[in-house]
Amino acid sequence: MEPPTILVRRIENPTPEEIDEAVALSVRAYAGDISEKVFTNGDATRADLLWRGLIRAGAHSGELYAAAPADDDTPGAMRALAVWFPPGQLVYSTPEQRALGFTELIEGLEPAYRAWLLDDFSAKSRALKARIFGPEMERCTMYASHIATDPAYQRRGLASALIRHVLADAARSGAVVALGTQHERNAAFYRGLGFVEQGRLDGETPWGLFTGNFFIHGSCLAKEEQDAA
Numbered sequence: 566m567e568p569p570t571i572l573v574r575r576i577e578n579p580t581p582e583e584i585d586e587a588v589a590l591s592v593r594a595y596a597g598d599i600s601e602k603v604f605t606n607g608d609a610t611r612a613d614l615l616w617r618g619l620i621r622a623g624a625h626s627g628e629l630y631a632a633a634p635a636d637d638d639t640p641g642a643m644r645a646l647a648v649w650f651p652p653g654q655l656v657y658s659t660p661e662q663r664a665l666g667f668t669e670l671i672e673g674l675e676p677a678y679r680a681w682l683l684d685d686f687s688a689k690s691r692a693l694k695a696r697i698f699g700p701e702m703e704r705c706t707m708y709a710s711h712i713a714t715d716p717a718y719q720r721r722g723l724a725s726a727l728i729r730h731v732l733a734d735a736a737r738s739g740a741v742v743a744l745g746t747q748h749e750r751n752a753a754f755y756r757g758l759g760f761v762e763q764g765r766l767d768g769e770t771p772w773g774l775f776t777g778n779f780f781i782h783g784s785c786l787a788k789e790e791q792d793a794a
Contacts, residue, residue, distance in 0.1 A: 569635055570636075571632055571633070571635060571722055572635050573631070573727055574630065574631055574641075575629065576624075577629075579629060583643070584617065584621060587616075587620045587629070587631075588617045590643060590644075590645075590713055590715050591616035591619075591620065592612045592613060594715060595612070595616070597609075598747075599747060599773060599775055603682070603686065603770050603772060603775060605670070606675065607771070611673065614670045617666045618665055618666020618667040618669070618670055619666070619667070619711050620646075620648060620711070621666055622662040622663075622665050622666070623649070623656070623710065623711065625662055626659065627648055627649055627654055628649045629646065629648055630649070630730065631644075632645040632646070632723040632724075632726050633645070633718075633723070634718075634721065644715050644717075644718040645718065645726075646711075647709055647711065647712045647728070648709070648710050649731055651707050651740065655708075656708075656710045686775075689766060689768060690768075693766045693779065697763045697764045697779050697781075706740065706743045706781075707735050707740040707741065708743050709731075709742075709743070709744035712724055712744070724754075729758075736784065742781070742784075743763075743779065743781045744760070744779075745778060745780065746778050747776055747777055749776070752780075755778075756780075759784065760780035760781065761782070762779070763780060763781050764778075764779045765777065766779075
């Protein structure tokens with residue numbers, strides 16, 4: 566068997582230094598992205614808090630994975646990362662998760678913008694996910710809340726390796742694997758990995774049109790059809 570060209574590892578109980586590394590990578594990967602602008606009201610100085618809150622919530626209630634080329638000069642390097650919430654867990658669904666950065670991020674927004682973000686934009690996204698997954702399926706889903714690749718290491722198969730690693734685990738456990746994206750180029754990438762689009766949300770924001778595409782992996786859909794037959 567050929568040795569792996571990409572190493573994927575789960576980071577359990579990440580150190581403060583590993584959290585810092587994951588946050589810095591995410592800031593680089595999403596600099597100027599509409600998702601960052603929407604959740605920070607266009608204030609790039611708050612990007613650190615945005616990603617820190619999400620990554621810490623993932624470390625608390627989800628699963629954090631890192632990937633790097635097998636021949637990377639830095640042992641244990643983190644060149645791409647993914648935050649997954651396993652069945653039974655949802656991002657920011659508990660006070661403990663929200664206290665890890667999300668509450669501070671939201672409370673720092675101008676009140677009118679905060680109300681729009683929570684009561685309009687986020688509410689529409691939640692409603693679409695509820696229609697896609699139904700009342701039970703979302704809590705039976707392995708959901709990728711965050712995938713980021715360092716810009717210097719993009720197009721090397723790192724994100725693909727992170728996703729395939731979780732797909733392999735899900736095939737053994739029977740979990741449904743799902744994710745979303747706000748960019749068509751990413752949507753095409755996910756389709757290439759076997760994901761099937763289940764719904765789309767086009768939302769106007771102060772920063773332009775935000776397109777949210779939600780996907781479930783085709784192997785999971787096929788299993789559901791078999792189980793229903």
